[in-house]
Amino acid sequence: MTGPLEGVRVVSIAINLPGPVAVARLASQGATVTTVLPPSGDPLQQFSPAYFDELHVGQSIEHVDLKSDDGRARIDELLADADVFVTSSRASALTRLGLDHASVSGRHTQVCQVDIVGHPGDDADIAGHDLTYQAGSGLVRDGRMPATTVVDLAGAERAAGEACAALVERARTGRGSRREVALSDVATSMSDPVRHGLTASGGPLAGGLPVYAVYPASAGHVALAALEPHFAVRLAAAIDLAPEELTHERLGELFATRTAAEWETWALERDIPLVAVAESA
Missing domain, CATH: 3.30.1540.10 (formyl-coa transferase, domain 3)
Structure with missing residues (x-):
């Protein structure tokens, strides 16, 4: 697949929705993608196999145990040739695996790392999912479940944009950088029309x-x-x-x-x- 990102190599260890949707967007722009899944696979495969397949068209998929020596060697091998690295694990988990940006950039200075987290900064390890981010920002109404996972999908678009921004920055500086996408921040942005009264009840x-x-x-x-x-x-x-x-x-x-x-x-x-x-x- 050709496009503006032709020649860009993406490695992803992100599962569930935001990461795969972001990576699918990069792939649709011509990037070459390798998705690394844990031995147990991606939960999305169980919830919606067809959606999982749709999001991984044209990608290479590997099942790797990142907790093993062989697994860590394999991910390092992939990152040695990568331009973009997409994650959606908690910050503490990335640190334990040696895949936090400080560690990755020390070994692979060219990598632009996009970390999709729940909350920004020191709160990155607070547990959450699309439902809790929507509920906390006022997007869940009358006790009803949301019609779609708007925060996950909007977060994916933001992550794809941050990956492209990091590539532009690397072209200027010669080094990769870290970009953080906090889904709670995305939820706040998605709720701005409510906060400003546009979509509030009767708005x-x-x-x-x-x-x-x-x-x-x-x-x-x-x-x-x-x-x-x-x-x-x-x-x-x-x-x-x-x-x-x-x-x-x-x-x-x-x-x-x-x-x-x-x-x-x-x-x-x-x-x-x-x-x-x-x-x-």
Whole structure:
């Protein structure tokens, strides 16, 4: 696979979601990836084998016991030729394995290390997962489980970006560096729209605006996102209303007259941002 990262060699010992998703992103940009898994494999293989396979397309996968002498020799062999090293272990575990940045950079000065951790700095060993990071930042509402692992996925994108930033820095300095991605910080960033009132209950992007809301149709639901004034004006004209008449009540009555699929076709023909809400898998 060619791309802007062609020739960049990535070694990953990251399991679960953020690391593999980040590494898959680097691979999609042309990087050559070797993923090193523990003898027991990646838990994601048990939870979703298809997703695991999807995230590791085109990669070399090795099962290595990093606690053994042979395992440590093998990871050093891989790092000797690596440009980027991605981890998602606790800081104390990396230190025990001799894979903390101070140790790795002492042996392999060219390596750009991206450590995905739960919390920043001295709190890096505090246990957590996507659910706890979302819950702690106000993204879990009404006792309901999140619809997706937004912190893991956003953290993966941040990790991929940090890897690229480290490569740019190495081109300038001649040495690799360490970049830390703290998932709790990512959760805080993802919750900023809540903190600023945009997606808080009743907020403008949480259904508070009639033109940016979800409505039941005669079958299914529609998601209307006519946020910009020109879209709202276009919507009002299409349904013979004045813009100030676009209320929750009037729109609710309107959308109940057709199926969601019919409304989506109608909106596409009129360049109005509205889609049928996809059914949950």
